[in-house]
Amino acid sequence: MAVIRFVRVTAEPASTRYFLKVFxxxxxxxxTGPTMSSDLKKNLLLFFERPTEPCFMKKGxxxxxxxxxxxxxxxxxxxxxxxxxxxxGEGSGRAVPVRNIxxxxxxxxxxxxxxxxxxxxxxxxxxxxxxLISILMGMRNLEDxxxxxxxxxxxxxxxxxxxxxxxxxxxxxxxxGLNIPTYAETFPDKFMDPKVFRKARETSNTVxxxxxxxxxxxxxxxxxxxxxxxxxxxxxxxIGVNLHHWHWHLVYPFEPADPKNIVNKDRRGELFYYMHxxxxxxxxxxxxxxxxxxxxxxxxxxxxxxxxxxxxxDSYVASRSWPPRFAGSVIRDINRPANLIQIEVSQLxxxxxxxxxxxxxxxxxxxxxxKMKLNEETGIDVLGNIMESSVISVNRSYYGDLHNMGHVFLxxxxxxxxxNLELNxxxxxxGTAMRDPVFYRWHAFVDDLFQEYKNKLPPYTNDKLVFPGVxxxxxxxxxxxxxxxxxxxxxxxxxxxxxxxxxxxRGSLLARFxxxxxxxxxxxxxxxxxxxxxxxxxVRIFMAPTKDQDGNQLSFNDQRRLMIxxxxxxKPIPAGKSSFSRKSTQSSVTIPHERTFRNQGAxxxxxxxxxxxxxxxxxxxxxxxxxxxxxxxxxYPVVVFVMISNWEQDKVQQDISGACNDAASYxxxxxxxxxxxRAMGFPFDxxxxxxxxxxxxKPNMAVRECTIQFKxxxxxxxx
Numbered sequence: 001m002a003v004i005r006f007v008r009v010t011a012e013p014a015s016t017r018y019f020l021k022v023f024x025x026x027x028x029x030x031x032t033g034p035t036m037s038s039d040l041k042k043n044l045l046l047f048f049e050r051p052t053e054p055c056f057m058k059k060g061x062x063x064x065x066x067x068x069x070x071x072x073x074x075x076x077x078x079x080x081x082x083x084x085x086x087x088x089g090e091g092s093g094r095a096v097p098v099r100n101i102x103x104x105x106x107x108x109x110x111x112x113x114x115x116x117x118x119x120x121x122x123x124x125x126x127x128x129x130x131x132l133i134s135i136l137m138g139m140r141n142l143e144d145x146x147x148x149x150x151x152x153x154x155x156x157x158x159x160x161x162x163x164x165x166x167x168x169x170x171x172x173x174x175x176x177g178l179n180i181p182t183y184a185e186t187f188p189d190k191f192m193d194p195k196v197f198r199k200a201r202e203t204s205n206t207v208x209x210x211x212x213x214x215x216x217x218x219x220x221x222x223x224x225x226x227x228x229x230x231x232x233x234x235x236x237x238x239i240g241v242n243l244h245h246w247h248w249h250l251v252y253p254f255e256p257a258d259p260k261n262i263v264n265k266d267r268r269g270e271l272f273y274y275m276h277x278x279x280x281x282x283x284x285x286x287x288x289x290x291x292x293x294x295x296x297x298x299x300x301x302x303x304x305x306x307x308x309x310x311x312x313x314d315s316y317v318a319s320r321s322w323p324p325r326f327a328g329s330v331i332r333d334i335n336r337p338a339n340l341i342q343i344e345v346s347q348l349x350x351x352x353x354x355x356x357x358x359x360x361x362x363x364x365x366x367x368x369x370x371k372m373k374l375n376e377e378t379g380i381d382v383l384g385n386i387m388e389s390s391v392i393s394v395n396r397s398y399y400g401d402l403h404n405m406g407h408v409f410l411x412x413x414x415x416x417x418x419x420n421l422e423l424n425x426x427x428x429x430x431g432t433a434m435r436d437p438v439f440y441r442w443h444a445f446v447d448d449l450f451q452e453y454k455n456k457l458p459p460y461t462n463d464k465l466v467f468p469g470v471x472x473x474x475x476x477x478x479x480x481x482x483x484x485x486x487x488x489x490x491x492x493x494x495x496x497x498x499x500x501x502x503x504x505x506r507g508s509l510l511a512r513f514x515x516x517x518x519x520x521x522x523x524x525x526x527x528x529x530x531x532x533x534x535x536x537x538x539v540r541i542f543m544a545p546t547k548d549q550d551g552n553q554l555s556f557n558d559q560r561r562l563m564i565x566x567x568x569x570x571k572p573i574p575a576g577k578s579s580f581s582r583k584s585t586q587s588s589v590t591i592p593h594e595r596t597f598r599n600q601g602a603x604x605x606x607x608x609x610x611x612x613x614x615x616x617x618x619x620x621x622x623x624x625x626x627x628x629x630x631x632x633x634x635x636y637p638v639v640v641f642v643m644i645s646n647w648e649q650d651k652v653q654q655d656i657s658g659a660c661n662d663a664a665s666y667x668x669x670x671x672x673x674x675x676x677x678r679a680m681g682f683p684f685d686x687x688x689x690x691x692x693x694x695x696x697x698k699p700n701m702a703v704r705e706c707t708i709q710f711k712x713x714x715x716x717x718x719x
Contacts, residue, residue, distance in 0.1 A: 457687075
């Protein structure tokens with residue numbers, strides 16, 4: 001607050017002019033301190049509320065209304081802007097003043113029509129997103145950021161704006177501690193049967209909030225049992241799985257080049273490889289549990305795609321259904337001028353050949369014509385950044401955009417020349433891509449290219465594998481149904497759709513959905529440290545099947561490729577014999593159910609405050625309810641592998657206090673280095689000279705055969 005302390009008027013004899021000299025002494029206004037900062041942070045979350053409703057309408061639990069400058073209104077509202085302000089401002093719980101700032105150049109992101117789909121895989125859309133992210137990141141303070149967001153919310157495609165604001169919040173220093181709502185809360189139409197929303201609208205208009213019963217989301221609604229792929233629809237269409245993929249791409253975007261920390265994160269390319277490799281491995285194990293063979297890679301771009309997919313989703317923003325892909329579809333040359341895409345399938349082939357050439361020569365071509373060798377430590381990272389083409393690719397013009405454009409070709413195979421004015425299929429959207437069976441075929445192909453590189457690396461020698469003096473005597477999994485007997489079943493949980501239900505009466509609208517769940521268990525590990533002194537080890541736990549879908553024994557190489565990481569953590573190992581336990585809920589791979597689906601409106605205090613700290617979690621991580629595979633009714637045989645490696649060789653020196661690090665295996669740590677010096681997937685990321693897993697074991701390793709039994713019953717989750 002500025003306070004006038006002294007005013008003096010002076011006249012200069014040589015002039016008839018008078019000069020008013022006003023001296024201002026500034027006194028700190030409480031509204032510019034922590035309270036105002038907290039309010040501005042809370043206001044940013046309002047832009048995720050009912051995303052297609054204008055921000056001059058009531059938002060949030062307190063009925064907040066943004067008071068907009070007249071020039072912020074879109075043309076269709078300008079003539080009635082005063083009336084709209086009066087109408088929605090009257091009786092509102094809280095007025096949010098919006099400062100009229102000099103707006104930056106938004107011409108590029110505004111080129112995407114308000115009611116179109118937005119796809120990270122389309123180059124033009126990536127350019128739009130990169131530009132808007134840079135602008136949002138560059139706003140000098142929270143007040144200016146709020147003003148810009150108020151304008152963007154009215155003028156820019158909701159999907160594009162939501163994505164860019166989410167990325168900016170995750171990376172700006174002044175918005176740390178602010179946990180964005182889940183995509184399922186903001187755009188629930190991307191995750192469930194549209195019949196639910198028709199019923200929700202009916203309910204919200206006819207039933208008072210306190211009397212509304214949860215709406216049931218059907219478990220299988222995209223195909224019948226006649227379609228074999230429907231046996232694993234519970235995995236592909238799981239809300240948590242698709243939220244994980246969406247959030248991972250928030251943390252690891254393709255653009256912009258500046259500021260560098262947004263894209264150029266530690267081991268970003270390697271993490272792209274490993275996270276997707278693990279997805280394919282997990283999916284394959286689920287398939288074998290359901291008597292399906294492992295996914296067939298999509299490597300011949302001229303062959304028809306056997307699997308069709310009918311998503312049964314409607315888009316609120318586009319006001320139309322997502323298009324299907326019929327069985328037998330073939331990708332074709334794309335010519336869609338509106339998206340600035342004109343590309344032939346042969347270009348995809350060229351990029352594939354160039355990638356394979358780099359792996360074969362163990363060197364990549366640089367823009368200056370020189371070649372850079374791929375070494376054991378960083379080669380996979382370089383290749384990952386080439387495959388998922390981003391601004392940090394070493395030679396984007398030569399190696400192109402193989403992974404991303406593969407998604408685009410598949411997303412437009414139903415209408416490659418836009419003759420039917422169809423939008424992209426679900427595989428073209430990071431929030432819906434994992435629903436489609438062809439996603440896994442495409443990523444099996446991508447993973448095989450990475451494996452060609454891994455196969456050229458020398459096997460790990462004993463000095464990399466053995467931890468001298470440390471012996472793992474045994475591992476036991478203590479579970480409710482008995483030692484080494486894991487169990488799964490269905491579980492019903494609730495999700496509040498109220499935040500994303502535009503133009504309906506306010507209030508909660510609960511949807512009840514069914515997902516796979518397991519009974520929690522505990523690892524008990526016995527160790528003998530004969531070194532004579534206490535040491536620290538890194539405990540690495542993996543699981544793999546022992547038999548294929550037909551009950552045949554898997555070869556060790558096949559088993560190695562199917563290893564799924566369950567946990568990784570450091571542990572002090574005292575001298576002599578000792579035992580320690582670790583709960584499955586502590587997994588370094590997963591985030592808890594409460595974080596995946598929790599309603600942000602239930603936060604007990606302001607975001608980023610000490611009182612709200614327990615609520616403020618990072619959202620990237622594999623959903624915990626899918627930590628282990630489904631299993632079978634008779635009990636699916638798996639093997640659990642544990643290794644204790646030397647933490648002195650593994651450690652990364654850094655301060656991780658206050659950082660979100662409990663799902664680091666798949667997501668890394670925000671603003672930190674990846675917390676393990678070893679290759680991701682170690683020790684199974686390279687070929688192993690052994691015929692059986694037991695032949696590979698060293699003293700610091702152990703295995704335990706287990707079973708996973710599935711019961712086809714539903715339990716209700718305690719809310």
